Amino acid sequence: MTASLLEGPRPVPTPRENIRNEIWNLPNSLTLFRIFLVPFLVVVLLTKFSDFVGLAIFLVAALTDYFDGYFARKLNRTTRLGALLDPIADKLLMSAAFISLVELGLAKAWMVVIIIGREFAVSGLRSIAAQHGVTIGASPLGKTKMIMQVIAISLLIVAYELGEFRFTSEIALWLVMLFALVSGVDYFIKFTRAVLRPPEKT
Numbered sequence: 001m002t003a004s005l006l007e008g009p010r011p012v013p014t015p016r017e018n019i020r021n022e023i024w025n026l027p028n029s030l031t032l033f034r035i036f037l038v039p040f041l042v043v044v045l046l047t048k049f050s051d052f053v054g055l056a057i058f059l060v061a062a063l064t065d066y067f068d069g070y071f072a073r074k075l076n077r078t079t080r081l082g083a084l085l086d087p088i089a090d091k092l093l094m095s096a097a098f099i100s101l102v103e104l105g106l107a108k109a110w111m112v113v114i115i116i117g118r119e120f121a122v123s124g125l126r127s128i129a130a131q132h133g134v135t136i137g138a139s140p141l142g143k144t145k146m147i148m149q150v151i152a153i154s155l156l157i158v159a160y161e162l163g164e165f166r167f168t169s170e171i172a173l174w175l176v177m178l179f180a181l182v183s184g185v186d187y188f189i190k191f192t193r194a195v196l197r198p199p200e201k202t
Contacts, residue, residue: 025079026068026071026075027068027071027072027078028068030064030067030068030071031064031068031085031089034061034064034065034068035085035088035089035092035093037057037061038061038093038096039096040057041054041061041100042096042100045100045101045157046103051157051160054157055157055158055161058097058150058157059150059154061093062093062146062150065089065146068086087123091116091119094115094116094153095116095119097153098112098115098116099116101153101156101157106156106159106160107156107173108173111174111177115176115177118181118183118184121184122187125188125191128195129191132195134194134195136194141179141182141186142183145176145179145180148175148176148179149176151172152169152173152176155168155172156173
C-alpha cells in the first residue's frame with residue numbers, strides 16, 4: 001500500500017489508448033479478422049481458384065463468430081467496439097457470400113434480397129430502439145439463423161464444385177429464407193412491444 005502511495009496515481013489511459021487496447025484484445029481481433037477475410041472470400045469464389053478454398057475461408061470466418069463471443073465472455077473482454085463490430089462483420093460475411101453465390105448462379109437473387117434485407121431491417125429497428133433507450137435482447141432465433149446460413153452456403157458451394165447435393169442445397173436456401181422471415185417478424189413484434197406500445201396508465 002505504501003509503495004502504491006509513493007508511486008502516485010496511475011496514468012489514465014487516453015481515448016486513443018482505449019481504442020487501441022479494445023482493437024487488439026482477442027475477441028475484437030477475431031472480429032476484425034473476419035472482416036479481413038471477406039474480400040478474399042469474394043475473390044476466391046468468383047475467380048478460377050478452387051471453390052473448396054473459398055469454402056475453407058468461409059468456414060474459418062464463420063468460426064470466428066463463435067470464438068469472438070466465447071472469448072469475450074470467458075475473458076470478460078466485452079467492449080462497446082466489439083458490440084459494434086460483431087454484427088457488422090456478420091452482415092459483411094453473409095452478404096458477400098450470398099451475393100457471390102448469386103453471381104455464380106447458385107442462388108436466386110430475390111431470395112438473397114429477402115435474406116439480406118431482413119438483416120438491414122433488423123439493424124434499423126435496433127437503431128430506432130436504441131434512440132428510445134430500449135435494448136432488445138438477442139433472440140435464440142438469431143444464432144439458429146446464423147447456423148442455418150452457414151450450412152446453406154456451404155452446401156451451395158459444395159454443390160457447385162462437385163455437381164452434387166444441388167437439391168439439398170436449394171432446400172437449405174429455402175429454409176434460410178423462410179427462417180429469415182420468421183425471425184424478422186419475431187424481432188418486429190418485440191420491437192413494437194418495447195417501443196411502440198402506449199405508456200401504461202398510472
